[in-house]
Amino acid sequence: MSRIVILSGVTEVDDPWHDFTATSQAIADCLEDAGWTCTVESTGRCDRAGLTDADLLIVNSGLASPPGPGTEPSAALLDHLASDRPVLGVHAAANTFGAVPAWARRLGVRWAEGVSMHPPIGRQRLTPAAGTVLAGLDEVTVHDELYSHLELLRPADVLLAHPLDGRDHPLVLARSEGRQRTVYDALGHGVESYASATRRELLRREVRWLLDEG
Structure with missing residues (x-):
C-alpha cells in the first residue's frame, strides 16, 4: 500500500485560526x-519527513509555515514538487510556503491577501461536478x-464549487499534466469537517485518483 x-502546520502564534x-x-x-x-x-521539519520515499505528499499547513530548518526550502520538498509524484494541498495550503515559488506553481491556486475570503463557517451542502x-x-x-475569490494560477478541473456573488467559486481543483497529478481541496478548516462521512469519502476519492488506484 502507498x-x-x-506536512502539518505551524504554531498557534503563527496561525491562530x-x-x-x-x-x-x-x-x-x-x-x-x-x-x-x-x-x-x-x-518546519520537512527535511526529516522521509519525502524521498513518499508516494503522496499532503500539505495541511498555514500562513507562516517555514520551508525548512534554514531560510531555503529543503531539497526533498523541491524534488517532490518537481517530480511526477502526486501532491494534495488542503485548506490553508493555498496560503503557505510563500518563500517557495515552486509550491504555488505546483498547487496552481493561491490565497490572495485582501481579495480571497470566506463567508461565516457553518453547515454546507455541496454538489460535486458530474462526470x-x-x-x-x-x-x-x-x-x-x-474559501472564495482564490487566485487560480493554472488551469484545472473543478470537482467541487460553491456559488457566491453571482458566480461559482472552486473548492476542489484537480490537474493532470503527463504523469503528474495535483489536487487542491479547500475544505478542512477544523476537525468537525472530518466528522462528515461524505467529506471523508471526498478525501479518499481524491487520494485514490492521485495515486492512480482507481
Whole structure:
C-alpha cells in the first residue's frame, strides 16, 4: 500500500485560526482507515519527513509555515514538487510556503491577501461536478469554511464549487499534466469537517485518483 507523508502546520502564534495538529491527525485517521500508511511531520521539519520515499505528499499547513530548518526550502520538498509524484494541498495550503515559488506553481491556486475570503463557517451542502472522479458522490454535507475569490494560477478541473456573488467559486481543483497529478481541496478548516462521512469519502476519492488506484 502507498505511503503518504502529511506536512502539518505551524504554531498557534503563527496561525491562530487552525489546529493543524488535530486536522492532520484526522486526515491520517481517515486515510489509514482505508488502508494507506501515513506519516505526520511538522512542516518546519520537512527535511526529516522521509519525502524521498513518499508516494503522496499532503500539505495541511498555514500562513507562516517555514520551508525548512534554514531560510531555503529543503531539497526533498523541491524534488517532490518537481517530480511526477502526486501532491494534495488542503485548506490553508493555498496560503503557505510563500518563500517557495515552486509550491504555488505546483498547487496552481493561491490565497490572495485582501481579495480571497470566506463567508461565516457553518453547515454546507455541496454538489460535486458530474462526470469526474467524484461521480457517484451525490452530495458533500460538511461543517466548514468555503474559501472564495482564490487566485487560480493554472488551469484545472473543478470537482467541487460553491456559488457566491453571482458566480461559482472552486473548492476542489484537480490537474493532470503527463504523469503528474495535483489536487487542491479547500475544505478542512477544523476537525468537525472530518466528522462528515461524505467529506471523508471526498478525501479518499481524491487520494485514490492521485495515486492512480482507481
